Amino acid sequence: MAKIIYTHTDEAPLLATYSFLPIVEAYARTAGVGVETRDISLAGRIIALFPERLTAEQRIDDALAELGQLATTPEANIIKLPNISASIPQLKAAIAELQGQGYDLPAYPENPQSDDEKATRATYDKVKGSAVNPVLREGNSDRRAPASVKNYAKQHPHSMGAWSAESKTNVATMGHDDFRTNERSVVLEADDTLRIEHVTADGTVTVLKESIPVLAGEVVDGTFMNVAALDTFLAEQVQRAKDEGVLFSVHLKATMMKVSDPIIFGHVVKVFFPVVFEQYGDQLAAAGISANDGLGAVLSAVDALPDGAAIRSAIERGIADGPALAMVDSDKGITNLHVPSDVIVDASMPAMIRSSGHMWNAAGEEQDTLAVIPDSSYASVYQTVLDDCRANGAFDPATMGSVPNVGLMAKAAEEYGSHDKTFEIAEAGAVRVVNAAGDVLIEHQVGAGDIWRACQTKDEPIRDWVKLAVTRARASGVPAIFWLDETRAHDANLIAKVEKYLPEYDAALGGGDLTIEIMNPADATAYSLERIRKGEDTISVTGNVLRDYNTDLFPILELGTSAKMLSIVPLMNGGGLFETGAGGSAPKHVQQLVKENYLRWDSLGEFFALAASFEHLGDSTDNPRARILADTLDRATGTFLAENRSPGRKLGTIDNRGSHFYLALYWAEELAKQTEDAALGEAFAALAARLREDEQTIVDELLAVQGSPVDLGGYFRPDPAKASAVMRPSTTLNEALEGLDV
Structure with missing residues (x-):
């Protein structure tokens, strides 16, 4: 059976999953598609680290490692929701909660001294920061606002504060003396194994990182902050x-x-x-x-x-x-x-x-x-955007263009944060990157307390990134700008590769007069802003960190949020990773739910990702019903937006659970109307009629629970039974879904 993997993550997206997933499972079943879950939450990842300390009932598999392997296969079809990128305070809080739930986990060692403490710290370091994304992202990023969302934003523009030419912001x-200006970058001529070492003034050598396998053509950078x-x-x-x-x-x-x-x-x-x-x-x-x-x-x-x-x-x-x-x-x-x-x-x-x-x-x-x-x-x-607003005033969401993004991130490209190649230097000296032959490739003189870091970017993902950029530009008829700065060491090496690969892929994909060029980030920002104000779109083609920044910056200005983006990762080996947009995991939404039984999380990103997942599955497995589910879900989402069924902001309006009901209703109605599969249409016609007839009853059941505190049994690891009961309070809706059969 073809299957979709739906990830359990954290906070508001996790709670929303308890409401939405039963709908997904019921509808997918009609196309012979299985939906399986994998726990990649912060709590789940912590538990998976210490099986030897836990009972058999408490142990769970390392779902992240499993999905990392799956992402390298053509069969991969993973829907990935936002997860906590854990800071140390969040990590400590999660550990404390799990200990309170009976998990025999060690405390997080703030200043490890013994070998055991150092080993524990190293183990916990595996889940700090953005530890999930580099494992799953075996492809580059394609993020854009779906047409339905962009049209809705133009028809219902969000509020924008007025700008003054006198603003002092x-x-x-x-x-x-920062990371950018101290950067050194090399391109490896052959496969090799590197090490990072620290050398003090008296010649003492400390190996900071013993073995870093690299491939021919790989870009390796080192830099530090003084x-x-x-x-x-x-x-x-x-x-x-x-x-x-x-x-x-x-x-x-x-x-x-x-x-x-x-x-x-x-x-x-x-x-x-x-x-x-x-x-x-x-x-x-x-x-x-x-x-x-x-x-x-x-x-x-x-x-x-x-x-x-x-x-x-x-x-x-x-x-x-x-x-x-x-x-x-x-x-x-x-x-x-x-x-x-x-x-x-x-x-x-x-x-x-x-x-x-x-x-x-x-x-x-x-x-x-x-x-x-x-x-x-x-x-x-950001300074360029501030200056533009000072000169030209606030942007107008009703008329402004869009800046979709093609981001370089496959195989942990440019992964500065969630890796083991960043060090706080203990003593003045030199940090060197040395190859297997003993040649020093990169060297910096550093002082005590300086922050030194390195990253890798493999050649294959760079090629794929260039190809994806050209593909998106040709498919959309929109200019694509590579945001790269020739005065920065890493970018200079990327520019050389882009200039080499761009003509090859452009010619292979048909060529044309469309603008595809390279600009430094400030100039690329100014160029894109000028086009935005004229209602024109421009694809930003960026590295990993700037991908993260741009896919918040422009959507928040255009749409009011970055959570409504279509975020597809075409995996390099043929599978698909479908991310539910940016926007974080919304801890404040959880606080409101616990206090008032009201969840403001908007699952629109989940709807977009699910439609793309069904489309990919339909094409890759030749499943006509999966394609029908994708097409009808897209249309249902358009109705959902037109009818303004996103969660409200206050008690007495529908929240996340109510928005899921309306999506299920509109989706069933679209499935009932389609003419490609009579049996499918008949089954969903019955469901649509039932949901429409019981609409007020279901809405009343969903609204009735609002206003009182709820017990989830945990913040980082809610009790599944309690969370399900909270997020599925409509018996009428639950029974209707259980009765769906084709």
Whole structure:
């Protein structure tokens, strides 16, 4: 039987799955398609790490590893929902919850000393950051707004804050001594095995990474951030924000960049509160309190320390004496510096741009902001957008064009964050990348505390990326721009490959006069914005990190959210990975559900991914009914949007569960109307009639549960029975689905 793998992930998407998956299973069954689940949630991945400590009933297979293998086969058909890219505070919280549920898991060692602690830390490191995506992404990314979503956004434009030419909002970035400017890049001439080593002034060699297999044509990069320069830069920006009377905010990605960015975040906290860490840093460190975990972690622990009151007072003075801090939650006093995973650059910057270039201050009011993005690799993209809005005003979602993305990410291409090649340097010296023959390919002089990292990009994914870009440009009739900077070492090597492969694929795919060219990120942004304002589309062809940024930036401006994107990963060996759009895993939605039994998560991304999955399965297995399910689901989703059945924002309106009911109704009606398969149409005609007749009863059953707290049995690992009961409260709908038979 052909099958679709539907992933269990985390937070709001996981809860939505308990409601939506029974609909998927019932409809797929009519086409002879099985739907299986795999648990790749943070909790599930943690449990899979320690089978030797758990009972037979508690053990679970390593589903992520299994899916990673499946993704290399032609049979792969995986629907991947957003998952937690775990920061250390999230990881610790998940471990604590699982321990409370009876799982004998070791605590996360903050400062491992013994061999056992170091081994435990290394094991937990496997699930930190964006650990899922590099395993599954055996293909490059094709993300775009479906026509139905774009048309809906034009007809129902979301709110955009007005922009003033006098806005003082800007981006601050280093531009020297950072990852971009220190980067060195080489292209391997032959297969080899590399190692990374640290050499001190007295010649002591420490191997940081023993064995890195590489292939001929592979691009290997090494770079570092000079933290002394970082601290100087940060101190200047704190003073600048105060002098200019704007909010101070820092924008990093401490989830994906699981090693480097929490360290950078810790430097920001220390620089903002110099007195606290000069006077009490040793005491905090001795108590296991790290600035890398954010101001919130410090505040939650200081009262237990001998000088706790003095430390708290020093923090309060630091806030009073410094510039106004951007707030994550003004009502609760949660600042931009409280939690490293609270302010993620790819989501926070477009949200700020949408809101007139403002963030929230402590009084709950909007204010101009200095957005600090230390590394200069892509900071110019956001500054270009800010300058454009200052000059031309806010964008108009009713008329603006679109910027779909083709992203290089196959085989962990440019994976800076979720890998084991980032190091905080313990002692001054040199870091070298050395080949099997002992030749030094890359070398940097580094100081104690500097952050050094490397990444790999294989040649085969680069070829596939170029081919996908040309394919999408030709299919859509839209210009494609490669966002690459010839003055950056890594990009210069990619440009050489693009210039080599582009003519080959362009000619093979028919050629033409369509614009396909290379621009640096700032110029590519300006070019795309100019076209957007004229209602024209432009494909951005980018590397992995910029793929992540652009697929939030432009959709949030165009559609109001990045969760409504069609996100297809054509796997290089013929399978398909269908991601349910960007947008994160929405922890605030879970909090609202627990408090009010109301889930605001919008599953539109799941609908798009499912239709693409059925289409791929229909074509790859010659299953006509799967193709019918795909076509009718697309039409049903169009009706869903036209009828405005997405979840509301307040009690008394339909939430995620109600939106699933209406999708099921519209889908059944479309299946009943199709004429390609009479038996299929007859079965769904009966279901459609039943759902339409019982519409009010079902809606009433779904609305009746709202307003009271619910018990899910866990946040990171809900109890399946409890979660299912909460997310499937309509007996009438449940019985109708169970009665579907072809």
